[in-house]
Amino acid sequence: MRSIKLTILYLAKYLGLFRYSRKKTKQGLQILCYHGFSLADEDGFRPKLFMKAATLEQRLQMLKKSGFPVLPLGEACERLKAGTLPDNAVVITMDDGWQGAAEHAWPLFEKYGFPWTLYLTTYYAEKQTQVMNLALQYLCWKSREETVDLRSLSPEFGKSLRLGVDMSREDLAAKLVEIGEAIPTSQDRQDFVRRAASAFRLGQKEFEDRKLFRLIDLETCRKMAASGVDIQLHTHRHTLGDGSRESLQEELAKNRKAITRGGNGNPQHLCYPSGYYEPQHLGYLQELGIKSATTCFAGLNYQDTPLLELKRFLDGENISPIEFEAELYGFQELLRGLRK
Ligand SMILES: [Zn+2]
Numbered sequence: 589m590r591s592i593k594l595t596i597l598y599l600a601k602y603l604g605l606f607r608y609s610r611k612k613t614k615q616g617l618q619i620l621c622y623h624g625f626s627l628a629d630e631d632g633f634r635p636k637l638f639m640k641a642a643t644l645e646q647r648l649q650m651l652k653k654s655g656f657p658v659l660p661l662g663e664a665c666e667r668l669k670a671g672t673l674p675d676n677a678v679v680i681t682m683d684d685g686w687q688g689a690a691e692h693a694w695p696l697f698e699k700y701g702f703p704w705t706l707y708l709t710t711y712y713a714e715k716q717t718q719v720m721n722l723a724l725q726y727l728c729w730k731s732r733e734e735t736v737d738l739r740s741l742s743p744e745f746g747k748s749l750r751l752g753v754d755m756s757r758e759d760l761a762a763k764l765v766e767i768g769e770a771i772p773t774s775q776d777r778q779d780f781v782r783r784a785a786s787a788f789r790l791g792q793k794e795f796e797d798r799k800l801f802r803l804i805d806l807e808t809c810r811k812m813a814a815s816g817v818d819i820q821l822h823t824h825r826h827t828l829g830d831g832s833r834e835s836l837q838e839e840l841a842k843n844r845k846a847i848t849r850g851g852n853g854n855p856q857h858l859c860y861p862s863g864y865y866e867p868q869h870l871g872y873l874q875e876l877g878i879k880s881a882t883t884c885f886a887g888l889n890y891q892d893t894p895l896l897e898l899k900r901f902l903d904g905e906n907i908s909p910i911e912f913e914a915e916l917y918g919f920q921e922l923l924r925g926l927r928k
Contacts, residue, residue, distance in 0.1 A: 613918030616888025625688030710846035813851025
């Protein structure tokens with residue numbers, strides 16, 4: 589299926605349909621979304637979440653070659669509503685604030701001279717421990733052991749569990765995350781990950797030294813902000829809360845406070861954690877003075893697109909160059925229109 593799709597895209601490009609779609613969709617604002625960048629082999633583990641730095645550079649080269657104007661998020665939002673956007677305008681956003689954003693993406697965006705927005709979630713940025721669920725899932729993915737002794741993690745495990753036989757790696761990861769989530773402090777959760785790594789006979793020290801599954805610290809964030817990176821909201825604990833206005837307000841207040849320490853005293857743009865939101869959040873966000881919010885829905889944004897429901901294209905290591913190009917030139921947007 590996938591190879592058929594790619595062939596169709598190549599064919600469309602050589603038939604001149606990308607050039608055609610570029611003109612047809614020129615009034616649409618394209619918002620690109622990135623997450624993390626591999627420090628080791630994370631793109632093999634989660635290709636939608638972690639990308640190779642070389643892949644990002646290819647994208648930026650393509651963007652440069654296209655001549656599409658890359659605008660800062662705030663300016664693009666204002667001009668989207670005013671109807672004064674330049675043709676084929678692009679905005680670059682990045683979610684979460686993974687370590688690779690500082691190590692790989694930041695220098696690349698500087699090299700190509702593109703403005704970008706980092707939506708920072710701040711709990712783990714402050715704690716500076718690994719994001720537990722991903723760290724545990726990675727260990728389950730990475731281990732080459734046939735049997736593991738996990739009794740140090742929970743008495744419910746037997747002496748030797750056969751990986752992929754007694755339990756699939758995914759189920760085991762989910763079980764470990766469930767146990768780990770009951771641990772109250774981030775330090776104890778980090779210790780839990782360390783014990784898991786040792787049970788899987790993996791070099792946890794190396795993972796931690798390389799800052800795998802860590803978010804940037806606020807000092808790094810300040811340096812990024814000082815160099816012109818736009819740091820914006822992604823909630824404190826990567827959640828909108830329990831659905832109430834109060835819990836949303838608290839998440840944003842904590843996030844805002846940390847981001848202020850991270851160099852932006854007035855963040856006004858939000859990215860929904862995991863793209864999730866409910867209709868009532870739109871009213872709350874308006875009252876709380878949020879100017880725009882980005883989703884994980886694919887598509888271009890036009891003058892009538894609500895600023896609190898901006899669409900984005902999620903780029904990742906799983907997206908091939910031709911798919912990215914088809915998205916950038918609006919060809920995928922035309923296909924989506926046809927499907928509707
Ligand atoms: Zn996120």
